[in-house]
Amino acid sequence: MKIHKLVVAAFRGNTWFSVQGIKELQRRDLLWVAWLAFAGIAVVAGFFIFYIIDMYRNLLLLGIQTGQYELLFFYATLGSWVFIFLMGIPLALSIMYYARDVQLLMALPLKPGEIIISRVVLLLLYCFPLHLFLTGFAAYVYGNAIAYSFELLFSACIHILAGALFPLSLAILFVVMLTRIINVKAFKTAFEVGGMFLSLAIIVIFNILVSRSFMDPDYISSLDGITQLFKQFMNIAFPAEWVARSFLPGRGFLYLLPSLGLYLFAAGLMILVTGKTYLQDISNRIVVSRKKTPRVKEKTGFRKQAVTVALIRKELHVLFSNSTFIFQTIGELCIFPILLVLFVFILPGNYVKELARFLPAGQLMSLIIFGICVALTCLNSLSSTSLSREGTTFALSLIIPVPGKTHMISKLVLYILFYFPVFIIDMIILMFFLKSDVLSLVYMIPGALAFLVFAFIINITIDLIRPVLKWTHPMQAVKNNLNVLISLGISFGYLAIFGFSGWAFLWFLNLPPVLFGTGIVLLTGIADILLLPLLFQFAEKRYNGGIEMC
């Protein structure tokens, strides 16, 4: 009973997912935020379902062709375990070890076991949607394509309800071990970012394995090899094979028992180990233990910097202050190289070279490449969330005697430092694969700068108008920030206008593409020169009483 109350209290106290939460949003006229979030979740879930069903169908087909009917369940189980394990590490750190309410619970008359189990239940609830998606849809795809047997439905119920316990227990045990070996707090951000990138890498590898198997021209002849490969893989990850086989009719129940035993063993071990160490670990964490660092000598640290440089360094500190900002920024910066690597692996052999034969070449290709690079680098959230990311520390930006113009210049310099090299790298990669005209670089390189400045002006203006400074989780400042959506919409708008005018220019006037490229770069440059002073004026107003910190 107490555990139920603890779980409900943690949910109500820390999230908006409660009747009170919704009422509070209603009171603050912010109910639309809940609807928007709901719509966003529905869209993402829709895409995810579509993607996963398609991938599971391919896996089932591959399993049928290789005579390994359990292949679909094997991958679904393994996928779910890996993701929950990776997700479970930062989750366990934040919910079990760094949640603010843990200290409150420790002061209440509660048994350690009650606190631990309530935290584990919370973790299970957080992981449940992902586990349900990955395991539930495997059962759905299999049942629809072959048959819904009793074993399938029974096993699906058991595994959906209890399956997440195994990877989650391992994740908690891993965290317990980590807290004993290293100062976890010092590496918390690194763990979170590492986990996010590892998850992304696994999605990519998973996708590659399935897609490439089908696109390979020697696919049928390589079936024997694939069968052997899967067998070896299953031998290594044999617990996942037990779970996979338990879904199949016939001898499924024989495998269900060891699977259940595995879950219970892992959970039992986790509760035993955690029960012995948890409260002590929390107490140790509460006692602030700072390492003895060398004393600052009078002459060190006294290096004078220009205000703009100091502000750029501050921007970097904010950007790298938590894993959400880091992941968002690095993800956006590296999106094109990631996509390219993905395609190179997915597409067989000389596919790209063959594709290039059907595409235009020379000046027109250079113009297309320029357009792609502009789209890739201008559609980002770095500047449209620049003020929002500062959160409550934005008060410092308002207090210090620095003009709005200087704030803008420092943010612009950082933006250029981040995105100009990326623009050039993206351009080089594309020009390497596609037949383009090197002379077009004359307008492409200054054009990169002109478009980056233009995108910056548009995006930062949105954040200057409505910065999201009151957030409790960094996600609210970036991913859930409406400014990102608005800026993307506007950027799509002007990119479409440029694209359409380019098409009209080339199609109707039949003029050389280099002329259009140079013209559009010149126009953008002029727009930058005209708009930058206006941005500085606007920033001056906003930094001088226009934005308030209540």
Place this chain on the structure above:
Amino acid sequence: MIKIENLYRGYGTGDKKVTAVKDLSLEVKKGELFGFLGPNGAGKTTTIKILVGLLKADNGKVYINDIDISKKSLKAKSITGFVPEEPVLYEKMTGMKFFSFIADVYNVPLSRRKSIIELAELFELHDALNDPISVYSHGMRQKVSIISAMLHDPEILIMDEPIIGLDPKASFHFKEKLREYCKMGKTVFFSTHVMEVAERLCDRVGIINKGELLAAAPFAKLREIEGKKNATLEQLFLEMTDEDT
């Protein structure tokens, strides 16, 4: 010198509008140590936030050393130091890096930057300067906030509950420092709930309730006005702010 003229500030709109500061006029002279007292929600923090530029007044004027903050806010900010109620700091920076950042943006010359060490030693923060602020205790963060407000040797020091969280030794040094500041002709304006501190330290105290300034006078004068020669500041404060008495 701080001069506030007919200051108004409200929150919300329409029927939900609440007036936080109502027709507040006040002058704090050069070299004066002024204590700003009032119960919770009286309008102290709102007034202070307007003084430092975090909020804009709906009406009225604020002058910092004769500079109209609505017209020349940068100039006013450059001669002001501010300690907020809750320290606002870049958590991932070390104490030293944070002070360097503040020194850079206030253009503190290299020759004067040794005051970082002096102030850190005074507040016993010296050993922690190379640690990230995220590992600091609340008291240490408050010390960082105070040092960064004093770093550029401001003409005007504005503070919102600066003593909360300070250990007795730091609190003593801090009060000494404030006295020293005022002797140098600088102006100190701070809010506090600690009546003993206000009674002993301040040249003058202002009492605000429900957005209105009830009185602004030296402690002895307040006693005279209220006709209670032996009353403590706490007693006077309670009487003035309690509607029933």
